[in-house]
Amino acid sequence: MRVFTYSLLTLMLAASANALTPDDPAIEACRTTGLLALKERSPALKDLSFDMESLAVSKANTLIEDIPVRRVIMGEAYLERKQAAGSQRFVCLIGEKGKVLLTFFTAQ
Numbered sequence: 381m382r383v384f385t386y387s388l389l390t391l392m393l394a395a396s397a398n399a400l401t402p403d404d405p406a407i408e409a410c411r412t413t414g415l416l417a418l419k420e421r422s423p424a425l426k427d428l429s430f431d432m433e434s435l436a437v438s439k440a441n442t443l444i445e446d447i448p449v450r451r452v453i454m455g456e457a458y459l460e461r462k463q464a465a466g467s468q469r470f471v472c473l474i475g476e477k478g479k480v481l482l483t484f485f486t487a488q
Contacts, residue, residue, distance in 0.1 A: 407435070410453055410472035414483040418459065427460040431467075447481065449473050457485060 407430060415428040435455035442449050451474040458467050466487075473481040 405478055406437070406451055406474050407453065409474070409478055409480050410470075410483050411457075413480040414457070414470065414472070414485065417483060418485065422461070424461045425459055429458050429460070430470075431456040431458065444473075444481070448476050449481065450475055 411428055411430060415425070418428065419425050435453060438452045440449045440452050453470075453472040453474070455470060456467055457470045468485045468487055470483060470485045472483045475481045
């Protein structure tokens with residue numbers, strides 16, 4: 381039981397040390413590039429915000445073809461339009477040096 385408690389506390393401390401903030405460069409890069417891409421298809425879109433509570437950020441060390449992927453961010457995004465606001469789920473892949481490789485949105 382002590383080992384379990386110690387492991388749980390260690391995981392909680394690690395998670396809080398890596399707490400996300402809205403101004404995290406990777407999150408802001410996903411938001412900015414996602415907003416630009418969505419505005420191309422839907423000019424009525426005013427803003428895009430991420431639900432920080434729903435975000436899952438994972439470090440990655442994988443390849444797509446020969447392109448390295450270093451982080452994967454998933455969560456819920458809110459789209460603000462002139463008429464109404466709606467939410468969508470998104471996935472954002474980040475490569476070397478924080479470059480956004482893909483931001484994909486889907487309706488729930």
